[in-house]
Amino acid sequence: MTSEMREKYNKYWGEGNKINMLVYLAVIFDPRCKMSFLDFGVNLFFPNIANDIMKMIDKDLHCLFNEYSSNAGKIELFEGRSSSSTNLCNLMEIDQPEMKSELDRYLGEDEEVNNSSSFDLLLWWKMNSPRFPILTQMARDVIAIPISTVVSESTFSTGGRVLDSFRSSLTPLMVEALVYIQDWLRKSNDAINLEDYVDELQTMEDDLSKIPKDQ
Template sequence: MDVHCLFDGWQDCGDLDIISMTSKMKEKYNKYLGEGNKINMLVYLAVIFDPRCKMSFLDFGVNLLFPNVANDIMKMIDKELHCLFNEYSSNAGRIELFEGRSSSSTNRCSSMEIDQSKMKTGLAKQKYLKKKKQVGLESKSELDRYLGEDEEVNNSSSFDLLLWWKMNSPRFPILAQMARDILAIPISTVASESAFSTGGRVLDSFRSSLTPLMVEALVCTQDWLQKSNDVINLEDYVDELQTMEDDVSRLSTTIEAKEES
């Protein structure tokens, strides 16, 4: 969405060079993200599991990016979300089945003692209110309660999404498990593709004899140098560079002498 908004701003900036560049960038953008019904569903679900966004922000974004098919996309997302929740709920139900059996006998005994202490004329009303409360809780699932709550008002860059789910896992145990699994998935393959591209530049047709250990050392060293915040002072390395140049010069002289002989 942010990229889409940037494109709109650049196309209306009035600079012909920027407009031309934006058109080419938008072609590449549409190649991967131009069709909303073909985007990985987990990208949408990750937005829903951000308590600052949820379904309302996702609906706004889908209508902004894909206004012609927004309704179909939102229906598809809602269906897949509930199917995934039901799958997690069924797995959690199997785990909690034994725990529920162990506590049911205790609850039954306590309810019988309470009923016996009251007049029989009020037992039917007690059962009715208890049943009504139970049905009300069951009719509103954990997912519905989460989506029904207001969004978190916290746009700080220090907001820890995983910490929020950890703190709210007692209220949403099933959703917390879903959030932990979904938010752990890398959002793109750029990092791995970049690593392969870097390796291809190091080990090319002119450097085909490098060992795997040397290739790893070169790639890691380049990565460390690029991410280093320390300023490199070239004056500290003048002597070392001069020594290297002298060695290369002597080596070249030796090779030329051997070729002449």
């Protein structure tokens, strides 16, 4: 089991230049970290190839930003801000450099000093979207990507945990109710003692037994 775990680890995290680039970008889009924290972490875990990794990250970050910037320009044109070829040239020559500097301004600012566990990353980007409209779109898309497939795989496995060879005739409504109850029980902060509900369950069972079978 340990060997299999190690093999899985090496597949995704063993080499810094093979890690999904979005993992690095998510760190940059945290205003408390940005490039300085990422550079520290990369040098700590991959000291031999840290410089190459940071160059790769910087290149991909600017390429992604340019892609978002060009799409934002197309949306502005589509919405009617400009339609002539002359205005299109003006947009590309005047507005585009201003949008490119948005990334440099964000990276050039000091990191946010807030180590509180209640820090809301998405709220920060929402509040700063007027200053960084393009980066806000990028952060929204990148941060929304799950860091692991465990959650999605667990969701698809829920059906197998509820339906088995002994409960294969449950109706969809009953399966949905069981899934909801399972989530509520797991989310509860207080320990659940079934003995506290015995009387209530017995009352419900007695009421059901009084209903005529033909109904």
